[in-house]
Amino acid sequence: MSKLTEATPPERHRHVAAMFADLIEGTTDWAAPSPVKEWTAGDIVDHVTTWPREMLGAQGVQLPEPTGDRAETFRVQTDAVQQLLEQPEAAGHLIDLGPMGQAPLAAVIDGFYSSDLFMHAWDLGKATGQSVELDEDSATAMHAGLSAMGPGLQASGQFGEPVPVAEDAHPVDRLMGLIGRDPGWQPQA
Secondary structure, eight states: OOOGGGSOHHHHHHHHHHHHHHHHHTOOOTTOBOSSTTOBHHHHHHHHTTHHHHHHHTTTOOOOOOOSSHHHHHHHHHHHHHHHHHSHHHHTOEEEOGGGOEEEHHHHIIIIIIHHHHHHHHHHHHHHTOOOOOOHHHHHHHHHHHHTTTTHHHHTTSSOOOOOOOTTSOHHHHHHHHTTOOTTOOOOO
């Protein structure tokens, strides 16, 4: 999809989940170090198959339990999330975001989970030596949204300290630097 920023939440999730699933299938070493400090390739996948189930479960939205196999767990979760996004009643279910108010489930999945898959696809690709082509417009939009959080971004505990990159750096490099990744990171030989 060339204009991922113009896609609907179900379309965007389908795209980023397929990209992430391909990276999972291409992973041969779950213990490979990743650009996320102290995380392995396996930790990245475990993260994206744990927190959504916990967050949404606290709101009464159930996602399937892990199967034990990372690829199968992600596939089952992807199917369940896609079904939620494609059912108008479920997609419109209001989720309590605490001090941020309420938002429809589709917006929560799109803004938090699909975005997380997008960013962690870069991490998993780097950790496993796979090529990842992230949509530049999406990276630019995410950078703008996350930058607007100011110091609250790192204070959230969800992102590392920013890594300086040139103002004219590639949009994906700018996004990765903002969230605490070194765009030039490579696994140790």
